[in-house]
Amino acid sequence: MNKTRVCVLGPMGTFTEIAARKVFKEAEFTYCSTVDEVFDLVDSGTEYGVVAIENSLEGSVNTTMDSLIEYDLKIVKELIMDIRLCLVGPAGTNFKDVKTIISHPHALAQCKRFLSENFPEARLQRHESTAAAMAEVRNLRNSAAIGPKEAAEIYSLRLLRENIEDARSQTRFIVISKGEGSGNKTSIIFALRDEPGALYKTLKEFADDGINLTKIESRPSKKKLGEYLFFVDFEGSLKDEKVGKVMNAVKEKTTYLKILGSY
Amino acid sequence: MNKTRVCVLGPMGTFTEIAARKVFKEAEFTYCSTVDEVFDLVDSGTEYGVVAIENSLEGSVNTTMDSLIEYDLKIVKELIMDIRLCLVGPAGTNFKDVKTIISHPHALAQCKRFLSENFPEARLQRHESTAAAMAEVRNLRNSAAIGPKEAAEIYSLRLLRENIEDARSQTRFIVISKGEGSGNKTSIIFALRDEPGALYKTLKEFADDGINLTKIESRPSKKKLGEYLFFVDFEGSLKDEKVGKVMNAVKEKTTYLKILGSY
Numbered sequence A, B: 001m002n003k004t005r006v007c008v009l010g011p012m013g014t015f016t017e018i019a020a021r022k023v024f025k026e027a028e029f030t031y032c033s034t035v036d037e038v039f040d041l042v043d044s045g046t047e048y049g050v051v052a053i054e055n056s057l058e059g060s061v062n063t064t065m066d067s068l069i070e071y072d073l074k075i076v077k078e079l080i081m082d083i084r085l086c087l088v089g090p091a092g093t094n095f096k097d098v099k100t101i102i103s104h105p106h107a108l109a110q111c112k113r114f115l116s117e118n119f120p121e122a123r124l125q126r127h128e129s130t131a132a133a134m135a136e137v138r139n140l141r142n143s144a145a146i147g148p149k150e151a152a153e154i155y156s157l158r159l160l161r162e163n164i165e166d167a168r169s170q171t172r173f174i175v176i177s178k179g180e181g182s183g184n185k186t187s188i189i190f191a192l193r194d195e196p197g198a199l200y201k202t203l204k205e206f207a208d209d210g211i212n213l214t215k216i217e218s219r220p221s222k223k224k225l226g227e228y229l230f231f232v233d234f235e236g237s238l239k240d241e242k243v244g245k246v247m248n249a250v251k252e253k254t255t256y257l258k259i260l261g262s263y
Helices: A015-023 A035-043 A062-070 A105-110 A112-118 A130-137 A149-154 A198-208 A241-253 B015-023 B035-043 B062-070 B105-110 B112-118 B130-137 B149-154 B198-208 B241-253
Strands: A004-009 A027-032 A048-055 A074-083 A086-089 A100-103 A123-126 A143-147 A158-161 A169-177 A185-192 A213-220 A228-235 A254-262 B004-009 B027-032 B048-055 B074-083 B086-089 B100-103 B123-126 B143-147 B158-161 B169-177 B185-192 B213-220 B228-235 B254-262
Touching: A004 A015, A004 A035, A015 A027, A015 A048, A015 A074, A015 A130, A015 A169, A027 A035, A035 A048, A035 A062, A035 A169, A048 A062, A048 A074, A062 A228, A074 A254, A086 A130, A086 A149, A100 A105, A100 A130, A105 A112, A105 A123, A105 A143, A130 A143, A130 A149, A149 A158, A185 A198, A185 A241, A198 A241, A198 B198, A213 B228, A228 B213, A241 A254, B004 B015, B004 B035, B015 B027, B015 B048, B015 B074, B015 B130, B015 B169, B027 B035, B035 B048, B035 B062, B035 B169, B048 B062, B048 B074, B062 B228, B074 B254, B086 B130, B086 B149, B100 B105, B100 B130, B105 B112, B105 B123, B105 B143, B130 B143, B130 B149, B149 B158, B185 B198, B185 B241, B198 B241, B241 B254
Parallel strands: A004 A027, A004 A048, A100 A123, A100 A143, B004 B027, B004 B048, B100 B123, B100 B143
Antiparallel strands: A048 A169, A074 A169, A086 A143, A086 A158, A185 A228, A185 A254, A213 A228, A213 B213, B048 B169, B074 B169, B086 B143, B086 B158, B185 B228, B185 B254, B213 B228
């Protein structure tokens, strides 16, 4: 039997891959260099893609939000994962020898206190990904990287200290696919007509039918000042008659409605 | 008489300074290295600060939105400006000699078509600001920068081509101050209670009194997944009795309300 094919942001050992492996125990993974490439591969035939959509400290992942608008793909699952960070170096590295620390700017920011207490003199070097920082640090002397423990194992690095983040954060990941999912949560995107009370009237459709919104985030349309796209998650499945009725009413009241699916 | 003191994002010749000079014809300008520093200086005594809050192509300016939450300052004016870009080089540079082009990533992205048609082979180099790119290009050979025409004059650069942007964009700038402004537009930030229909009920207060929202943008609180802050602009002044009544009702219905002022 062929394995399920899943694409994720690479290189090996990213938080996205760790999240994806919790959903897909046995799968053939493809490592993409950008979030956009993940959407592109799923659009052109790879069964599933996994991408981060929101972190509790850093906010929304813009490239994912933009790609959800651009591509005609569905959300079929979500997963929330705690983000724990560790400090690692090449075999033989000692904690006290570390002079340079490499990681993604968000990871460096999330370990600010740990770094200032333990490495006030170290040079902090930004890298585009925590996993890529780990891959790079293998060949460097007196250097360490910050990232997921799982990546340290993949790259045979020495664990110097675990859980070094100042504040714990969580990241929400979504699984995207060409096919429909199922479940009791639904995500949509819509744009309002340019008229007074447009958002109020749209939300009234949900409120009147007792549908609870779990997220509402608006973002500038990037076309015209004052135009917004609304990303809304709500409780209920597209298979529910009530939800279908509300979607029809919302379609009437908006200039753009994209249904991202139930999961 | 002392001149009004205004701080803006530097170096000299940024779009922010150009916008600020449209509002303050005669003023003493201080050039800050970050948006955060602009807020900081106004907070500690400089009369006014000018910052970009939104661009029609790039969306919201995150650092400005974050600082509006963090600092206790008021919006006292807004200004929308067309963003036009030009290609400039040191005196003596010819269009055909340009091998390297330096600018802010947004400016490079906005001139993508012009660059691929005219400079398919050129090396594109990212800089943190269009004005800073112009300052730097003065000392480089076979290089050009992309930025505002006004900055080209400041840095005595040669204008190689004007209006090279693929699509025109607009940026909204705001003037911040410790004192209150006045006018018929008001900006607020609020956070909702965690209960069904919370946003709907809050917007109902505006709708019931016929107050028109001109902007509603929500952003993750960066504290907890699923918690959002809403940035709302509406028509009306805090001096209007009706607006005061609605603000009291909104305060009752939300867990956080910050009034950024009328302007």
